[in-house]
Amino acid sequence: MDSDCGVKALCACLLSHRQQQQLQEKLLRCPPGQSRSAKTAMAPMACPGKGRDTCLVDSLRSTGVKVPYRGHGPFRVLTDGNDMVAYAILRVQKMDAPGRYILYRARDQHFMGARVHEDGTCTVSSSCRPGDAQLRDVAELQSSLQGIYAVVSKELLHSTSPFLASEDVCGGGDRLGGTLPVEFLRWLPGYFFSPQYLGALAAVSNELKVAVRDYRQWKGRDISIDSLEFANGQVLRSFSHVWQKCRSLSMNIFQMVTLDTLPEQAMLTWTADKVAPVARHGGFMLGAWSSHPLLGCASLHLTVSANISGLYIGVKDPRLSGRTFVRITNLHRADLTWAMGTHGLPSMPYFDAGCHRLQAGTRHKVDLRWSQSFFRLHLDGRCVLADSVESLTAAPIFSSLYVWAFGQKEISEHDLVVAACPSAINADARIRCSQCNRRDSLAAGDWAICPRCFTWACRRHLEEVPFRMCNGPCDAELDDYLGGADADTVDQENQELDIPGNNVSGWASTHPLFGAARFSLTLPRSVMAIYIGAKAITSNRSSYMKIAAPYTRFCQLSVGYSGAPLQRFPSNMVNSRLNPPGAANEFLLNWSTHRLQLYLNRQKIGTARLEEGYADMPGAFSSLFIWVISKPSATETATMNPLLSPVDPETLVR
Incomplete structure (x- = not known):
């Protein structure tokens, strides 16, 4: 019997390839009494030379990868599959990019081939023939799969074809030979959201242009x-x-x-403007204000040191006295207390919130939500307190955020760090127009805002009465509002002011500058005084230099700031630096919360150190103003031209 088995095995080995094919077709032949259509319904048509359990090879062939049948399966997709093909098979989470994929279904341990086309459609084939593919929905298909594998060409990773620098559309490559695979190139547009960057990528090739226009990557x-x-x-x-x-x-x-x-x-970006430490009520205080009012939501990172014993975190109406705040006392002690209050009413303690603590030197995430009827504070993702408030004394939705820290010991700027985060926007916020008193939601989309005092107005007013003055605490016109017309860097305002017997003309920057401003000023002989200064964007406070009676022997240079009288400089070099009447003079004004400096024709003519404690003096990010007062009989007028201005590095650091 053993001899018979050996003879049969030897005969099987001596069979030709053609005889093996005939034997396989004989085994697949329909049994008696069964139609051809019934046999076709049982299983897909077999390919010549195909073995058993070769669905992995079928799936690769259906995607266009020509892989020969090398025997019976089953096969492993990552080990056997990568050995079969000149491609890299990578496991992925989903089919979110055009390409070829191998799909695995654990229910029947079966592989299928799939293609995701440029238009987002997906075709799947269970046989080795691409023509048998059927259209399938990607989301529905992915829900029934246990494995998704992308097929990436190894030839693109190790290309032997020349790729010359002269073939680069943008003007050259960094080396000769080699390029990124198409699958990697399609990811490049999603790295940086910039019109210039995306435009440069789209100009490289048609494939990158298609990738730039594929908005699904965002x-x-x-x-x-x-x-x-x-x-x-x-x-x-x-x-x-x-x-x-x-x-x-x-x-x-x-x-x-x-x-x-x-x-x-949409999220609103903002910055936190620091307030220098000051001595108040037997202790020390320092704080920070939001650069502009926010819309019902604020997110920030807060870090306090062990020198801070208490905090105020709240919001305030930028125009009126409405205020809502949270007070934290005994910050680093066991008897820490949270309390909430509004303007003019006593604070109400929340003893249940005592378990929420701020660790010294640790950065905490603070989220605020408010309106005129409620206030809520989250610390590191946990709700600390949420309650209704008195609408008559609470802050409205459009309010400025502030953080005040106080302690018994002397504190520095490093004891309180407030880092602004993009904050949500309450689209249901009710906005009031300062011109017609119309109230509507922010989502109405027909609003404009003053870039100096953040006063709201209907956009239609900018077209109807562009030269009407802003109703806020600034001297802007409706034409300066953002959301309407564009304006030059410096806007001239020739008008008659309430100064009897004098003509006054002036200029003001249409947006805040960074601690320095350069401009040329041509003056007539009839000029009587010149005011050059900076004005804070969150208040009416200003600091300025005054040149009185230029071109006369009574010329005098003085410095002033809001709430204080003018102070004269002991020496005067203005006339010696001024060019003759009718000639241009170059001015440079540098300012900060503690210093004011004026240059005339590249020569320093005066530096003033402001007294400490004036926290609301104009900081480096403030608006520039220039006023020229002339005699009533003057026939010539002063002219001004803005020049490229430097940037105070301290402004960028803050």
Whole structure:
């Protein structure tokens, strides 16, 4: 019997390839009484030379990868599959990019081949023939799979074809030979959201242009448009269809009013302006204010040192006295107490919140939500307190955020660190127009805002009465509002003021500057006085230099700031530095919360040190103003031209 088995095995080995094919077809032949259609319904048509359990090879062949049948399966997708093909098979989470995929279904331990096309459609084949593929929904298909594998060409990773620098559309490559695979190139547009960057990528090749136009890559991403590239409203609106599926969209308050429709995922960017430490009530205090009012929500990172014994965190109406705040006392002691209050009413303690503590030197995430009827504070994702408030004394939705820290010991700026985070926007906020008193929601999308005092107005007023003055605490016109017309860097305001017998003309920057301003000023002989100074954007406080009676022997240089009388400089070099009447003079003004400095024709003519304790003096990020007072009989007028101005590095650090 053993001899018979050996003869049969030897005969099987001597069978030719053609005889093996005939034997296989004989085994697959229909049994008696069964039709051809019934046999076809039982299993797909076998390929010549195909073995058993070769669904992995079938799936590869159905995607266009020519793999020969090398025997019977089953096969492993990552080990055997990578040995079979000149491709790299990588495990992925989902089919979110066009390409070829191998799908594994654990229910019947079966592999299938799939292709995701450029238009987002997906075709799946269970056989080795691409023509048998069927159209399937990607989301429904992925829910029934236990493994998804992408097929990436190894030839692209190790290309032997020449790729010359002269073939680069943008002007050259960094080396000869080799290039990135197409699958990697498609990921490049998602690394940086910038019109200039995306435009440069789209100009490289048609494949990259298609990838740039594929807006699905921004799905679930955090996008920031708070940059100079998106300062133009037309550019901003042209990208509005790109961020429809992003997770968050960070923008500044001026970009927000430029958009016709406020996106649901919009976040408001802001900065925290520090207030220097001062001695108050037997202790020391320091704090920070938001650079502009926020819209019902604020998020920030807060770090306090062991020298801080108490905190105030609250919001205040920028115009009126409405205020809502949280007070934390005994900050680093066991008897820590949280209390909440509004303007003019006693604070109410919340003893249940005592378990929430701020550790010294640890960065904590603070989230605030408020309106005129409620106030809520979250610390590190946990709700500390939430309650209704008195609407008559509470802060409205459009309010400024402040943080005050106090202690018994002398404290420094490093004892309190407030870092602003992009904050949510309450789209249901009711905004009041300062011109017609109309009240409507922020989502109405027809608002404009003053860049100096953040006063709101209907956008239609900017077209109807562009030269009407702003009703806020500034001297801007409706034409200066953002959301309406564009303005020059410096806006001239020729007008008659309430100074009997004198003509006054002036200029003011249309946006805050960074601690320095350069300009040329041509003066007639009839000029009587010149005021050059900076004005804070959050208050009416200002600091300035005054040149009285230029071109006369009575010329005098003085310095002044809000709430204090003018102080004369002991020496005077103005006339010796002034060019003759009718000739241009170059001025440079440097300012900060503690210093004011004026240069005339590149020569320093005066430096003033401001007294400490004036926390609301104009900081480096303030607006410039210039006023020229002339005699009533003057026939010539002063002219001014803005020049490129430097930036105070301290402003960027803060």
